[in-house]
Amino acid sequence: MAVASVSTITSASPVGWQDAIERGFERASKTLRNITGMQVVEEKARVEDGRIVEYLVTMRVIFVLEDRSS
Amino acid sequence: MAVASVSTITSASPVGWQDAIERGFERASKTLRNITGMQVVEEKARVEDGRIVEYLVTMRVIFVLEDRSS
Amino acid sequence: MAVASVSTITSASPVGWQDAIERGFERASKTLRNITGMQVVEEKARVEDGRIVEYLVTMRVIFVLEDRSS
Amino acid sequence: MAVASVSTITSASPVGWQDAIERGFERASKTLRNITGMQVVEEKARVEDGRIVEYLVTMRVIFVLEDRSS
Amino acid sequence: MAVASVSTITSASPVGWQDAIERGFERASKTLRNITGMQVVEEKARVEDGRIVEYLVTMRVIFVLEDRSS
Amino acid sequence: MAVASVSTITSASPVGWQDAIERGFERASKTLRNITGMQVVEEKARVEDGRIVEYLVTMRVIFVLEDRSS
Amino acid sequence: MAVASVSTITSASPVGWQDAIERGFERASKTLRNITGMQVVEEKARVEDGRIVEYLVTMRVIFVLEDRSS
Amino acid sequence: MAVASVSTITSASPVGWQDAIERGFERASKTLRNITGMQVVEEKARVEDGRIVEYLVTMRVIFVLEDRSS
Amino acid sequence: MAVASVSTITSASPVGWQDAIERGFERASKTLRNITGMQVVEEKARVEDGRIVEYLVTMRVIFVLEDRSS
Amino acid sequence: MAVASVSTITSASPVGWQDAIERGFERASKTLRNITGMQVVEEKARVEDGRIVEYLVTMRVIFVLEDRSS
Amino acid sequence: MAVASVSTITSASPVGWQDAIERGFERASKTLRNITGMQVVEEKARVEDGRIVEYLVTMRVIFVLEDRSS
Amino acid sequence: MAVASVSTITSASPVGWQDAIERGFERASKTLRNITGMQVVEEKARVEDGRIVEYLVTMRVIFVLEDRSS
Numbered sequence: 001m002a003v004a005s006v007s008t009i010t011s012a013s014p015v016g017w018q019d020a021i022e023r024g025f026e027r028a029s030k031t032l033r034n035i036t037g038m039q040v041v042e043e044k045a046r047v048e049d050g051r052i053v054e055y056l057v058t059m060r061v062i063f064v065l066e067d068r069s070s
Numbered sequence: 071m072a073v074a075s076v077s078t079i080t081s082a083s084p085v086g087w088q089d090a091i092e093r094g095f096e097r098a099s100k101t102l103r104n105i106t107g108m109q110v111v112e113e114k115a116r117v118e119d120g121r122i123v124e125y126l127v128t129m130r131v132i133f134v135l136e137d138r139s140s
Numbered sequence: 141m142a143v144a145s146v147s148t149i150t151s152a153s154p155v156g157w158q159d160a161i162e163r164g165f166e167r168a169s170k171t172l173r174n175i176t177g178m179q180v181v182e183e184k185a186r187v188e189d190g191r192i193v194e195y196l197v198t199m200r201v202i203f204v205l206e207d208r209s210s
Numbered sequence: 211m212a213v214a215s216v217s218t219i220t221s222a223s224p225v226g227w228q229d230a231i232e233r234g235f236e237r238a239s240k241t242l243r244n245i246t247g248m249q250v251v252e253e254k255a256r257v258e259d260g261r262i263v264e265y266l267v268t269m270r271v272i273f274v275l276e277d278r279s280s
Numbered sequence: 281m282a283v284a285s286v287s288t289i290t291s292a293s294p295v296g297w298q299d300a301i302e303r304g305f306e307r308a309s310k311t312l313r314n315i316t317g318m319q320v321v322e323e324k325a326r327v328e329d330g331r332i333v334e335y336l337v338t339m340r341v342i343f344v345l346e347d348r349s350s
Numbered sequence: 351m352a353v354a355s356v357s358t359i360t361s362a363s364p365v366g367w368q369d370a371i372e373r374g375f376e377r378a379s380k381t382l383r384n385i386t387g388m389q390v391v392e393e394k395a396r397v398e399d400g401r402i403v404e405y406l407v408t409m410r411v412i413f414v415l416e417d418r419s420s
Numbered sequence: 421m422a423v424a425s426v427s428t429i430t431s432a433s434p435v436g437w438q439d440a441i442e443r444g445f446e447r448a449s450k451t452l453r454n455i456t457g458m459q460v461v462e463e464k465a466r467v468e469d470g471r472i473v474e475y476l477v478t479m480r481v482i483f484v485l486e487d488r489s490s
Numbered sequence: 491m492a493v494a495s496v497s498t499i500t501s502a503s504p505v506g507w508q509d510a511i512e513r514g515f516e517r518a519s520k521t522l523r524n525i526t527g528m529q530v531v532e533e534k535a536r537v538e539d540g541r542i543v544e545y546l547v548t549m550r551v552i553f554v555l556e557d558r559s560s
Numbered sequence: 561m562a563v564a565s566v567s568t569i570t571s572a573s574p575v576g577w578q579d580a581i582e583r584g585f586e587r588a589s590k591t592l593r594n595i596t597g598m599q600v601v602e603e604k605a606r607v608e609d610g611r612i613v614e615y616l617v618t619m620r621v622i623f624v625l626e627d628r629s630s
Numbered sequence: 631m632a633v634a635s636v637s638t639i640t641s642a643s644p645v646g647w648q649d650a651i652e653r654g655f656e657r658a659s660k661t662l663r664n665i666t667g668m669q670v671v672e673e674k675a676r677v678e679d680g681r682i683v684e685y686l687v688t689m690r691v692i693f694v695l696e697d698r699s700s
Numbered sequence: 701m702a703v704a705s706v707s708t709i710t711s712a713s714p715v716g717w718q719d720a721i722e723r724g725f726e727r728a729s730k731t732l733r734n735i736t737g738m739q740v741v742e743e744k745a746r747v748e749d750g751r752i753v754e755y756l757v758t759m760r761v762i763f764v765l766e767d768r769s770s
Numbered sequence: 771m772a773v774a775s776v777s778t779i780t781s782a783s784p785v786g787w788q789d790a791i792e793r794g795f796e797r798a799s800k801t802l803r804n805i806t807g808m809q810v811v812e813e814k815a816r817v818e819d820g821r822i823v824e825y826l827v828t829m830r831v832i833f834v835l836e837d838r839s840s
Contacts, residue, residue, distance in 0.1 A: 003237035006218035006268070008426035010482065027423035027485055029120050038122075039114040044179040050169050052178075058426070062220065065237055073377035076358035076408070078286035080342065097283035097345060099190050108192075110183040128286070132360065135377060142502035142510075143517035146548070148566035150622065167563035167625060198566070202500065205517060213447035216428035216478070239680050248682075250673040253320040260309050262318075272430065275447055288356035290412065307353035307415055323670040330659050332668075338356070379750050388752075390743040393600040400589050402598075449540050458542075460533040463810040470799050472808075493587035496568035496618070519820050528822075530813040552570065555587060603740040610729050612738075633727035636708035636758070640832065642772035650772075657773035657835055688776070692710065695727055703797035706778035706828070762780065765797055 004036060007061045012054050017043050020057040034064040074106060077131045082124050087113050090127040104134040144176060147201045152194050157183050160197040174204040213275050214246060220268045227253050230267040244274040283345050284316060290338045297323050300337040314344040354386060357411045362404050367393050370407040384414040424456060427481045432474050437463050440477040454484040493555050494526060500548045507533050510547040524554040563625050564596060570618045577603050580617040594624040634666060637691045642684050647673050650687040664694040704736060707761045712754050717743050720757040734764040773835050774806060780828045787813050790827040804834040 011024025021040065029035060042058035081094025091110065099105060112128040151164025161180065169175060182198040221234025231250065239245060252268040291304025301320065309315060322338040361374025371390065379385060392408040431444025441460065449455060462478040501514025511530065519525060532548040571584025581600065589595060602618040641654025651670065659665060672688040711724025721740065729735060742758040781794025791810065799805060812828040 003222075003234050004220045006220065009485075010424045010426065012423075024423050025117075025122070031485060035117045035120065037114060037116050039112070042179070044177060046177050047165075047175045050175065052165070065219075065241060073362075073374050074360045076360060079345075080284045080286065082283075094283050095192070101345060105187045105190065107187055108185045135359075135381060143514050144500045146498035146500060149625075150564045150566065152563075164563050171625060205499075205521060213432075213444050214430045216430060235682070245677045245680065247677055248675045255318050257315045257317055260315065262305070275429075275451060289415075290354045290356060292353075304353050311415060325668045327665045327667055330665065332655070375747075375752070385747045385750065387747055388745045395598050397595045397597055400595065402585070445537075445542070455537045455540065457537055458535050465808050467805045467807055470805065472795070493572075493584050494570045496570060515822070525817045525820065527817055528815045555569075555591060605738045607725075607735045607737055610735065612725070633712075633724050634710045636710060638776035639835075640774045640776060654773050661835060695709075695731060703782075703794050704780045706780060765779075765801060 004062050004064045007032065007063065008041070008058065009061055010056060010058045012046075012056050014054060017055045017057055020055045021059060024057060024059055025061070028061045028063075032061060032063040035061055036064060037062040074132050074134045077102065077133065078111070078128065079131055080126060080128045082126050084124060087125045087127055090125045091129060094127060094129055095131070098131045098133075102131060102133040105131055106134060107132040144202050144204045147172065147203065148181070148198065149201055150196060150198045152186075152196050154194060157195045157197055160195045161199060164197060164199055165201070168201045168203075172201060172203040175201055176204060177202040214272050215275050217242065217271045217273065218251070218268065219271055220266060222267075223265045224263065225265070227265045227267055230265045231269060234267060234269055235271070238271045238273075242271060242273040245271055246274060247272040284342050285345050287312065287341045287343065288321070288338065289341055290336060292337075293335045294333065295335065297335045297337055300335045301339060304337060304339055305341070308341045308343075312341060312343040315341055316344060317342040354412050354414045357382065357413065358391070358408065359411055360406065360408045362406050364404060367405045367407055370405045371409060374407060374409055375411070378411045378413075382411060382413040385411055386414060387412040424482050424484045427452065427483065428461070428478065429481055430476060430478045432476050434474060437475045437477055440475045441479060444477060444479055445481070448481045448483075452481060452483040455481055456484060457482040494552050495555050497522065497551045497553065498531070498548065499551055500546060502547075503545045504543065505545065507545045507547055510545045511549060514547060514549055515551075518551045518553075522551060522553040525551055526554060527552040564622050565625050567592065567621045567623065568601070568618065569621055570616060572617075573615045574613065575615065577615045577617055580615045581619060584617060584619055585621070588621045588623075592621060592623040595621055596624055597622040634692050634694045637662065637693065638671070638688065639691055640686060640688045642686050644684060647685045647687055650685045651689060654687060654689055655691070658691045658693075662691060662693040665691055666694060667692040704762050704764045707732060707763065708741070708758065709761055710756060710758045712756050714754060717755045717757055720755045721759060724757060724759055725761070728761045728763075732761060732763040735761055736764060737762040774832050775835050777802065777831045777833065778811070778828065779831055780826060782827075783825045784823065785825065787825045787827055790825045791829060794827060794829055795831070798831045798833075802831060802833040805831055806834060807832040 009024050009028055011020045011027065013020035013023055025038060039060045040057065041060055044056040045052045046054040046056065079094050079098055081090045081097065083090035083093055095108060109130045110127065111130055114126040115122045116124040116126065149164050149168055151160045151167065153160035153163055165178060179200045180197065181200055184196040185192045186194040186196065219234050219238055221230045221237065223230035223233055235248060249270045250267065251270055254266040255262045256264040256266065289304050289308055291300045291307065293300035293303055305318060319340045320337065321340055324336040325332045326334040326336065359374050359378055361370045361377065363370035363373055375388060389410045390407065391410055394406040395402045396404040396406065427448070429444050429448055431440045431447065433440035433443055445458060459480045460477065461480055464476040465472045466474040466476065499514050499518055501510045501517065503510035503513055515528060529550045530547065531550055534546040535542045536544040536546065569584050569588055571580045571587065573580035573583055585598060599620045600617065601620055604616040605612045606614040606616065637658070639654050639658055641650045641657065643650035643653055655668060669690045670687065671690055674686040675682045676684040676686065707728070709724050709728055711720045711727065713720035713723055725738060739760045740757065741760055744756040745752045746754040746756065779794050779798055781790045781797065783790035783793055795808060809830045810827065811830055814826040815822045816824040816826065
């Protein structure tokens with residue numbers, strides 16, 4: 001119960017950083033059960049022809065470890 | 071006039087980070103008079119049952135020191 | 141083609157950080173051609189009379205170097 | 211043989227940091243075979259009614275990667 | 281309720297770091313009501329004649345802000 | 351006796367950094383009794399019309415905590 | 421598609437750092453499908469009898485997350 | 491003569507980091523006259539289909555400032 | 561008006577760090593119009609025959625960006 | 631009298647970190663006379679067969695410099 | 701000729717930081733021959749009865765290694 | 771046996787960083803017996819007339835302390 005793992009995730013969105021965070025969080029929820037927290041680490045963007053085409057977020061996700069036996 | 075102090079504040083909101091920043095700023099204004107600036111230091115979230123239930127912000131608040139005598 | 145330079149920009153807005161980022165990015169686009177990316181480094185605010193009067197952003201802008209000869 | 215992975219773990223204990231480290235290490239051993247090292251990264255505590263109720267440790271655990279095929 | 285402040289404390293003990301942490305925590309509890317957490321930042325020692333005579337700890341203490349009006 | 355607090359101060363002077371440090375230290379002495387040490391953290395300047403008009407210093411001030419009861 | 425995970429790997433080689441990076445990368449490819457990037461974090465060496473006997477590299481590997489359901 | 495500027499450059503190569511450094515240095519030499527030094531800051535790689543397709547280097551380049559009047 | 565750029569400068573003086581800062585600032589003013597601030601980043605010295613022969617300063621200079629069109 | 635040097639030491643123990651610190655301090659005392667302080671920098675462990683077999687500590691030791699002539 | 705060592709020194713003065721740097725440098729020159737450079741790392745002060753009684757400097761000193769055989 | 775010291779070395783070579791590391795390591799071996807490890811900390815270069823004339827490396831060398839008495 002008291003032991004958790006910290007995983008670093010990067011996520012991208014064409015809309016904005018908030019959307020990238022939500023996509024990353026949603027995607028992480030599929031792989032990592034029992035997420036208890038997250039932290040935004042970095043906000044970047046990819047630019048093409050003078051326009052931001054991809055919002056990039058790096059975030060840490062904390063999730064409780066489940067026993068392998070169970 | 072020219073001497074200020076830097077205080078570290080953490081604030082939480084069920085709605086979002088922007089709301090957490092405003093709550094923290096509003097709360098700090100009650101205790102610290104003469105605030106001249108602030109800085110966002112960290113954005114985290116607490117998660118329960120696959121949903122973000124609390125947005126957490128750490129911020130530094132700068133306020134001008136008043137003389138004790140006055 | 142493969143060589144880029146990283147420039148640090150600060151930008152301000154009376155509206156919010158998102159607006160400050162857009163202003164800074166728009167302004168950088170006028171001076172720096174061929175921007176390929178950006179990164180948010182710091183979010184601060186200037187406060188007067190208990191209200192945020194200026195949102196300040198520091199960001200890194202990456203742009204491809206053009207040959208001087210061309 | 212020579213390739214290892216580094217995993218970040220957080221662990222908690224009502225007794226003390228040493229106990230939290232041992233719990234986290236014991237728990238990690240169940241999931242990660244072939245642990246070769248660990249490092250203490252952060253020691254925190256949660257406080258309620260003037261008493262420390264939970265000792266929290268963040269630690270990095272290094273373990274040798276096993277081939278998926280084997 | 282959701283807004284807390286972070287204060288940095290240094291504490292010393294002739295016995296050991298654990299004792300220095302407890303002294304610092306106990307002392308902080310007298311000034312700061314509603315402490316919710318703490319974090320160990322640095323462990324040092326002062327040495328005289330080949331013996332450690334003072335164990336020094338720097339720690340961050342988090343406490344909920346109370347309204348001035350109340 | 352052995353427990354101290356660390357406060358971050360910013361100070362400004364039209365003359366120079368040394369003067370800004372002295373002003374900040376003098377001002378801190380009025381609010382914080384029992385200062386035992388300080389540390390220079392950052393030296394900046396504000397410039398107008400090609401001249402430095404304000405020297406800015408950020409410093410940490412260490413002061414022994416007094417009991418509230420006493 | 422847009423969500424990736426960052427994994428920290430350490431790798432060793434008796435020949436050199438370049439070889440250690442290649443071994444680590446090769447090994448990571450067996451466990452982590454869809455690697456999109458990597459970053460060298462640290463270069464160390466183990467020495468015995470005045471000779472480097474093991475070149476050690478710490479690197480971060482970025483790989484796209486696959487859905488568990490698929 | 492004694493005043494220099496520091497510029498951050500990123501460079502890429504399909505061959506290796508050493509080649510990326512040389513390309514970046516060669517390219518910087520075309521824009522920046524009077525380079526006196528450089529420093530490697532970061533070594534990354536982009537991966538496609540299990541192979542490194544682009545070696546990326548971030549480096550700082552130091553060059554003596556020339557007078558605009560001259 | 562609100563968008564500024566941050567440039568890193570190194571400067572040297574045979575007299576002292578204060579003189580090196582003034583030289584660097586003076587030199588930067590010739591190239592960069594509209595400087596609004598600066599920050600001292602590093603103070604080093606070069607030594608020959610037991611004497612400091614060159615005081616070296618690294619500083620960041622902030623200047624408002626002018627439109628290329630204007 | 632007022633000039634001291636800072637030396638970085640690593641120490642190991644099969645028992646625990648506290649023991650490793652004491653061994654390192656004891657050993658440093660044999661080489662470095664006039665130690666005035668120390669600081670714990672890093673706590674790691676080496677693991678074999680699921681058990682910690684070596685507790686590793688990195689610490690900085692401060693000692694007053696003695697004149698060579700004396 | 702080309703191989704140098706970096707040593708960390710702390711120095712104190714009742715007069716000021718500049719004096720502490722000179723004392724530390726002078727003292728280091730007695731022990732370390734062939735110093736080629738130095739760098740200021742930290743400036744602190746010890747305070748008693750509201751007055752700075754000791755200015756403390758931490759600095760790195762670089763000196764060329766001499767062969768043991770010679 | 772279990773207590774080691776960490777020494778910071780800078781080394782230079784006209785050929786390349788790899789050569790600078792080997793020169794520094796070779797030179798360190800003459801002064802420091804019982805080296806057990808090393809770590810690359812920084813890679814820089816000195817440039818003259820558009821060519822790299824000196825490759826500079828900063829590295830940490832770990833060596834087991836021998837008893838003074840022995």
